Amino acid sequence: MTASKQPLWISDAIAKAVDGVANSNFAVMGVAFDSREVGSGDLFIAMKGESSDGHLFLDKAFANGAAGAISEQVIDSPHILVEDSAVALNRLGEAARARTDAQIIGVTGSAGKTGTKEALFECLARIAPDKAHRSVKSYNNHVGVPLSLARMPGDSRYGIFEMGMNHAGELADLTKIVRPHVAIVTTVAPAHVGHFPSLEAIADAKGEIFSGLEPGGTAIIPYDSPYRDRLIEAASPYAAKIVTFGLGEGADVRALDWVPAGNGGTLITARLPGQTSLCFTLSAPGEHWVANAMAILAAVQAVGGDLAAAGLALAELPGLPGRGARHHIEMGEGTALLIDESYNANPASMAATIGQLGREPAERRIAVLGAMRELGDDSDHYHAALADHLAEANVNYALLIGEEMKILASALEGRVEFAHGPDAAWALQQLRATMRQGDAVLIKGSNAVGLGKIVSALTGGET
Known part of the structure; x- marks a missing residue:
């Protein structure tokens, strides 16, 4: 699970960190709580969940190569005995954070946090x-945050951790474990709005990330957000430095101009504090990625990194599965472009990716859209509003999936050609009958809709 050739943890250190008892001496190279992800030399943490109990998979974990386990039960294999494995995982994450001198960056936001985290890495x-x-x-x-901390080698120079939430108070707990030197909010948008009374409440929940900043830490805030001042107010008690990023004049780290690049990405000129300008190519297309790149440069500068090297990395940034990966599908004598945004969806990310589809050079533009989840009483409003984005992007055909999309189907009548169906299997059948060379196809929806199956089927994975 880690590139380090030295053991990630030895049993004595694990036992001390989690207040457990080791039955033998062993060393591990990685940490996992899913037996299916266990590799040779890993530590398996057997945890009890709502629908499963990891202790039932201890034999499988050791068969897969586990070197040891954290367990609430005495077993014959090497293990650390604890009262509560979930508490033990938290403590192991805290111990990993305590033993490192790495510069730690925390990332949250309603959209773009995974891509920003990966680009920073x-x-x-x-x-x-x-x-x-x-x-x-x-x-x-x-669970994921302490696991990611527990996997961090002690000699790391940099650690980048994504933090998510769908209720107030969750980020406050996570950021106190991560204790970032730099904390980023990518954007505030109506994601999980069904769990919050207002967008202001979402902004406040995102702002909780700043409460865990280390002394002397830096808060990085979206300048163009209508909640900028609210986030600055949230950061002020904890941050020694507040840096804004974005596209608007006045941002501390700002994209001065950007034009399409020959490789499908974007050529950007950015201005940073203490720098006249930095010109670089960003492999990922789209204005939303231009803004994300400003946050990335701000963070690299905040931890004393090399901005020129960062620019080179951004030029070679690979597309992420489910979050913008681009595939060229062979169709007859040509290809069709498939844009994989199948992992997640909220109104802001839908608008951004539909807008980018409209800028793609293509003979036809097809949008395969799954429902957006956790939008509460405003779900119909947000789904219907997508009609304007589809029309403005000159989308030729839309495949709409799920009951929530019925309202969008009504809003598209007479504006954009569409079909509305029940599930991903239906959409795959429709798309296979429709798609041809020269098309640009966007696949976007909440992960629970299962649109990743369409991508897998069209790119040679499972059908």
Whole structure:
């Protein structure tokens, strides 16, 4: 689970960190709580969940190569015996944070946090090969964050951790474990709005990340957000320095201009504090990525990183599965462009990615849209509002999936050609019958809708 050749943890250190008892001496190279992800030399943490109990998979974990386990039960294999494995994971994460001198960056936001986290990792890994660490996948909750910390080698120079929330108070707890030197809010938008009374309440919940800042820490805040001042107010008691980023005049780190690049990305000229300008190519297309890049540069500068090296990394940034990966699908004598945004969706990210679809050079533009979840009583409003974005982007055809999309279907009547169906399997069948060379196809929806199956099927994965 880690590139370090030295053991990540030894049993004595684990036992001390989690207040447990080791039945033998062992060393581990990684940490996992899912037996399916256990590799050779890993520590398996057997936790009891709402629908499963990790202790039932201890044999499988050791068969997969686990070197030891954290367990609430005595077993014959090497293990640390604890009263509560979930508490033990938290303590192991805290111990990992306590033992490192790394510069720690925390990232949250209604959209863009995983992409920003991954891009920051690429930038800092370019500066310090094998000494940069980040949370994998979207491990950003009360289990994923301590797991990601526990996986961080003690000699890391940089650690980048994504933190998510869908209720007030969650980020306050997570940031106190991460204790970042730099904390970023990418954006505030109506994601999980069903759990909050207002967008202002979402902004306040995002602002909780600043409460965990280390002394002398830096808060990085979106200048163009209508909640900028609210976030600045939240950061002020904790941050020694507040840096704004964005596209508007007045941002501390600002994109002065940007134009499409020949490789499908964007050529950007940015201004930073203490720098006249930095010109670089960003491989990811879209204005939303231009803004994210400003946050990334602000963070690199805040931890004393090499901005030129960061610019090179951004030029080579690979697309993330489910978050903007681009595939060229062979169709007859040509190809169709498939844009994979299948992992998540909220009104802000929908608007941004539909807008980018409208800028793609293509013979036809097709949007395959799944429902947005956790929007509460305003769900119909936000879904219907997508009609304007689709029309403005000159989308030729829309495939709408899920009951929540019925209202969008009504709003599109007479504006954009569409079909409305029940699930991803239906959409795949429709898309296969419709797609042809020269098309640009956007696939976007909440992860629970399962649109990733469409991407897998069209790119050679499972059908």
